[in-house]
Amino acid sequence: MTADRGDDPHVRHLLGAYVLDALEAEECGPVAGHLQQCEACAAAYVEVADAVSLLALLNVDDLLE
Numbered sequence: 001m002t003a004d005r006g007d008d009p010h011v012r013h014l015l016g017a018y019v020l021d022a023l024e025a026e027e028c029g030p031v032a033g034h035l036q037q038c039e040a041c042a043a044a045y046v047e048v049a050d051a052v053s054l055l056a057l058l059n060v061d062d063l064l065e
């Protein structure tokens with residue numbers, strides 16, 4: 001199997017934006033649906049969400065200064 005990006009049914013590349021709530025509404029639905037069916041992407045989602053929640057512990061104002 002080749003990993004052809006244009007043909008990839010998985011949503012890993014969208015998870016960062018999904019976690020940050022940066023996806024368009026029409027992209028969110030398919031991502032959420034895929035996460036419910038795909039164990040691999042669901043696991044990747046947990047990892048991304050964890051990383052984001054760690055970042056959220058940082059003070060945004062500190063990062064901007």
Ligand SMILES: [Zn+2]
Pocket residue numbers: 009010011012034038039040041042
């Ligand atoms: Zn998947």
